[in-house]
Amino acid sequence: xxxxxxxxxxxxxxxxxxxxxxxxxxxxxxxxxxxxxxxxxxxxxxxxxxxxxxxxxxxxxxxxxxxxxxxxxxxxxxxxxxxxxxxxxxxxxxxxxxxxxxxxxxxxxxxxxxxxxxxxxxxxxxxxxxxxxxxxxxxxxxxxxxxxxxxxxxxxxxxxxxxxxxxxxxxxxxxxxxxxxxxxxxxxxxxxxxxxxxxxxxxxxxxxxxxxxxxxxxxxxxxxxxxxxxxxxxxxxxxxxxxxxxxxxxxxxxxxxxxxxxxxxxxxxxxxxxxxxxxxxxxxxxxxxxxxxxxxxxxxxxxxxxxxxxxxxxxxxxxxxxxxxxxxxxxxxxxxxxxxxxxxxxxxxxxxxxxxxxxxxxxxxxxxxxxxxxxxxxxxxxxxxxxxxxxxxxxxxxxxxxxxxxxxxxxxxxxxxxxxxxxxxxxx
Numbered sequence: 001x002x003x004x005x006x007x008x009x010x011x012x013x014x015x016x017x018x019x020x021x022x023x024x025x026x027x028x029x030x031x032x033x034x035x036x037x038x039x040x041x042x043x044x045x046x047x048x049x050x051x052x053x054x055x056x057x058x059x060x061x062x063x064x065x066x067x068x069x070x071x072x073x074x075x076x077x078x079x080x081x082x083x084x085x086x087x088x089x090x091x092x093x094x095x096x097x098x099x100x101x102x103x104x105x106x107x108x109x110x111x112x113x114x115x116x117x118x119x120x121x122x123x124x125x126x127x128x129x130x131x132x133x134x135x136x137x138x139x140x141x142x143x144x145x146x147x148x149x150x151x152x153x154x155x156x157x158x159x160x161x162x163x164x165x166x167x168x169x170x171x172x173x174x175x176x177x178x179x180x181x182x183x184x185x186x187x188x189x190x191x192x193x194x195x196x197x198x199x200x201x202x203x204x205x206x207x208x209x210x211x212x213x214x215x216x217x218x219x220x221x222x223x224x225x226x227x228x229x230x231x232x233x234x235x236x237x238x239x240x241x242x243x244x245x246x247x248x249x250x251x252x253x254x255x256x257x258x259x260x261x262x263x264x265x266x267x268x269x270x271x272x273x274x275x276x277x278x279x280x281x282x283x284x285x286x287x288x289x290x291x292x293x294x295x296x297x298x299x300x301x302x303x304x305x306x307x308x309x310x311x312x313x314x315x316x317x318x319x320x321x322x323x324x325x326x327x328x329x330x331x332x333x334x335x336x337x338x339x340x341x342x343x344x345x346x347x348x349x350x351x352x353x354x355x356x357x358x359x360x361x362x363x364x365x366x367x368x369x370x371x372x373x374x375x376x377x378x379x380x381x382x383x384x385x386x387x388x389x390x391x392x393x394x395x396x397x398x399x400x401x402x403x404x405x406x407x408x409x410x411x412x413x414x415x416x417x418x419x420x421x422x423x424x425x426x427x428x
Contacts, residue, residue: 001106007031014109015028021330027102028102034098034099037095038095041088041092041095042088051081055074055077104208104366107332107333108332110335111358111360114335115324118326118328122326122327122328123326123329124326126323128322129314129319129320129321130313133402139404140401141346142277142400142401143277151170151171154277164280172396175396175416178420179419182415183389183392187258187289187389191256194256195258196235196242196258198235198238199238200231200238201223201230201232202229202237202241203229208366209237209240212233216332221282234286238259239257244367245367247379248292250294251374252371254291254297255291256289257290257291259290263283263284264282264283265281265282278396279351279394284393285391286388286390286392287388287392288389289356289387289388290385291305295381298383301385302356302385306322309354309390310322315415316415317414318343318398319402320340320353322340323338323339334359338387339352339354340352340353340354340390342398364381410426412424
């Protein structure tokens with residue numbers, strides 16, 4: 001959430017930032033109107049408080065002079081002033097609550113390095129890795145490969161759960177599990193992340209903290225439960241909230257976590273996109289990377305987090321590119337985002353497999369995650385970062401498509417073979 005005082009003092013800059021993000025500014029205009037009303041309420045309250053203090057001082061003098069009736073009149077006046085001041089204070093508190101509610105619907109301010117643009121067409125490619133595979137046959141998509149190898153069953157998944165679910169079988173299930181373990185090992189052993197196994201169900205406060213609530217409730221699966229619980233859309237939610245409402249020591253930062261979790265998304269706004277295969281599912285698996293960082297270091301930490309995610313693809317030998325998202329393509333909580341896109345031969349295109357973001361103090365302010373520097377300094381908000389390291393299902397399908405052979409088999413990347421009981425090829 002944006003800082004109330006910052007928004008009040010920088011209305012023009014915030015208005016420009018919202019426009020760059022193609023975000024409607026009506027909420028900001030409502031904020032301004034409420035702020036004017038709040039200031040008028042405070043001014044009136046201050047005036048009445050001054051009158052009350054003056055009347056209180058006069059009572060003693062009147063009593064000393066024996067003017068009891070005038071003193072009683074002053075007391076009655078003070079009582080009326082107190083009642084009016086209480087009304088004004090309640091009105092001020094209501095305005096501030098409405099202002100905070102409006103701020104909770106506004107996205108983060110883009111970093112100055114983010115390209116301005118309406119959508120993904122304004123994204124900027126920053127680097128590529130690997131060579132696009134060349135086939136002496138027409139490459140199949142992952143659905144045809146998986147069903148041919150009898151390791152993917154979409155038809156029975158639809159029977160059991162409906163559209164946009166899948167069943168992995170045999171070597172397909174083993175490959176998914178191998179990818180999870182491989183990613184976690186790389187991030188913990190080589191990159192220094194601490195593994196977390198978080199809850200897969202969270203409360204409203206956690207989803208508010210990371211920015212899914214209140215604006216994006218339609219994308220979530222809510223439990224039919226009076227406690228207001230939801231299935232997680234990503235491990236970012238429980239892991240980022242680990243230290244909600246806490247004050248950390250600056251010397252402990254950065255904190256770095258990696259977490260496996262299933263993810264559940266309603267895909268409310270997808271409108272039929274990627275209906276074939278595993279690209280866009282209601283349930284999928286992901287290994288997440290989350291960091292708490294000092295404000296002065298957070299953009300450097302974003303660079304290393306992005307490189308950590310890229311490393312998985314490089315170890316698996318999967319060609320990919322990294323793009324810097326434009327203002328119109330970033331997520332709600334992000335100030336700067338890199339998307340990592342893996343090559344999908346059947347689509348002859350790069351597709352997103354990871355999104356790595358610096359959310360600055362936006363989530364930390366919503367979740368009250370702070371730190372204190374040495375010497376008893378005033379607490380500050382941490383900067384939170386997150387990224388997929390990686391989306392497991394999309395990595396699974398990228399392996400099938402990039403390592404497919406003419407006979408329908410699929411080679412296992414060398415780095416992954418120890419996690420597959422040294423299996424070198426999936427075949428019938």
